[in-house]
Amino acid sequence: MDIRASLASQQYAASRQAAQPTSNNEQKVNSFTGVAQDFAQTLQNGEQTAMAALSGDADPHALVQALAQTELAVETAVTVRDKVVEAYQEILRMPV
Template sequence: MAIPVNAATNAYASAAKLLQQARPSALNQVAEAGQGDDFAKMLGQAVQGVVDSGKVADTKAMEMVNGRGDMVDVVTAISQTELAMDTMVTVRDRVISAYEEIMRMPI
């Protein structure tokens, strides 16, 4: 089963749109809570980095489809995107785990 290259482009565009929508509300709320400004910036930059690496991988894939790209560049870009995504998922899981542990602490 082949997935159209446009599906990947649409997925990255959707992720970028969600990031732009999340910044004004959720990330600003974290920043307004106190010392969270640096964390909110770091989180936004990390998500933007994943979106950017996805765009690079998509661009490399489109170049290869058009006959101007190199397979090694495509595989490298996809691997970097996969690593960035895995890192973000791991960080998310650790943050959720830390939050759950804090919620279990007795007051």
């Protein structure tokens, strides 16, 4: 058996799996999960930096930067929540 043919079939199988389309809902769930995990990680990093600053282990500049990132993440989450609630209320106002 030709080794090149074997390698080619293995590469084809690997690339075929990577190129398979995923459903639109699956992509939305994956992206939402990623965003939620990033949000939680940002909050956790800010909390860890604040705890380190209280014990004197963190640089004040790092604390300010972590708190700014946390504030931005929370403001973004609140804005998204407000938009979702507004859209829901608009749907409820639609005549049937």
